[in-house]
Amino acid sequence: MPTEDQLQEILSPRQIQDRVRELGGQIAADFPGRPLVLIGILKGAFIFMADLARSIPNQLEMDFVRLASYGSRGESSGQVSITKDIELDISGKDVVVVEDIVDTGYTLKYLKDVLKLHEPASVRICCLIDKKERRKVEVEVDYVGFDIHRGFLVGYGLDFDERYRNLPRICHLNPGYTPSAFAPSNR
Ligand code: IMP
Ligand code: MG
Numbered sequence: 001m002p003t004e005d006q007l008q009e010i011l012s013p014r015q016i017q018d019r020v021r022e023l024g025g026q027i028a029a030d031f032p033g034r035p036l037v038l039i040g041i042l043k044g045a046f047i048f049m050a051d052l053a054r055s056i057p058n059q060l061e062m063d064f065v066r067l068a069s070y071g072s073r074g075e076s077s078g079q080v081s082i083t084k085d086i087e088l089d090i091s092g093k094d095v096v097v098v099e100d101i102v103d104t105g106y107t108l109k110y111l112k113d114v115l116k117l118h119e120p121a122s123v124r125i126c127c128l129i130d131k132k133e134r135r136k137v138e139v140e141v142d143y144v145g146f147d148i149h150r151g152f153l154v155g156y157g158l159d160f161d162e163r164y165r166n167l168p169r170i171c172h173l174n175p176g177y178t179p180s181a182f183a184p185s186n187r
Contacts (some may be wrong), residue, residue, distance in 0.1 A: 044100035047157035167184025
């Protein structure tokens with residue numbers, strides 16, 4: 001019989017809001033008065049992107065991609081593909097990719113390489129959570145909300161099996177378990 005999930009809060013709504021506002025300020029300061037394109041990675045980044053966008057005063061265009069990756073339990077692999085591409089023309093524009101979590105790095109490395117084919121003026125990456133110690137492939141992340149290494153996280157857009165995205169806080173799911181015990185989430 002399935003037991004109920006345990007959720008342990010690690011980031012409160014207030015902590016998240018404060019940090020997201022700082023990230024928005026940093027991005028605005030790096031591109032003073034310049035238009036930007038935000039590209040969110042579905043689905044996990046949709047709530048983060050909504051808040052981040054409202055903390056950047058620049059003229060913004062927004063778009064989304066959806067990616068699929070195939071991997072073994074709890075981890076994505078090098079095989080990433082795009083299941084929903086961007087619709088805006090980003091050539092000659094400054095792009096900021098908005099991601100929920102960078103883990104192995106495969107997803108963002110792939111996306112960054114693909115976006116460069118569109119010849120944008122620049123591509124930067126903003127992620128809410130960086131699991132730096134788990135990186136398998138090097139990818140430069142320009143803006144990081146929080147460095148968190150342990151456990152599987154849910155809430156504020158992050159899911160386990162499509163559940164918990166609507167939690168306003170970020171929680172460690174079943175802190176007694178090891179992360180490898182969980183199947184990978186769909187982004
Ligand atoms: P990677 O960097 O290619 O390994 O992929 C990172 C993606 O895996 C993130 O965008 C999430 O969709 C998913 N992911 C990694 N860790 C977690 C977690 O703790 N909770 C929910 N999703 C996660
Ligand atoms: Mg994701």
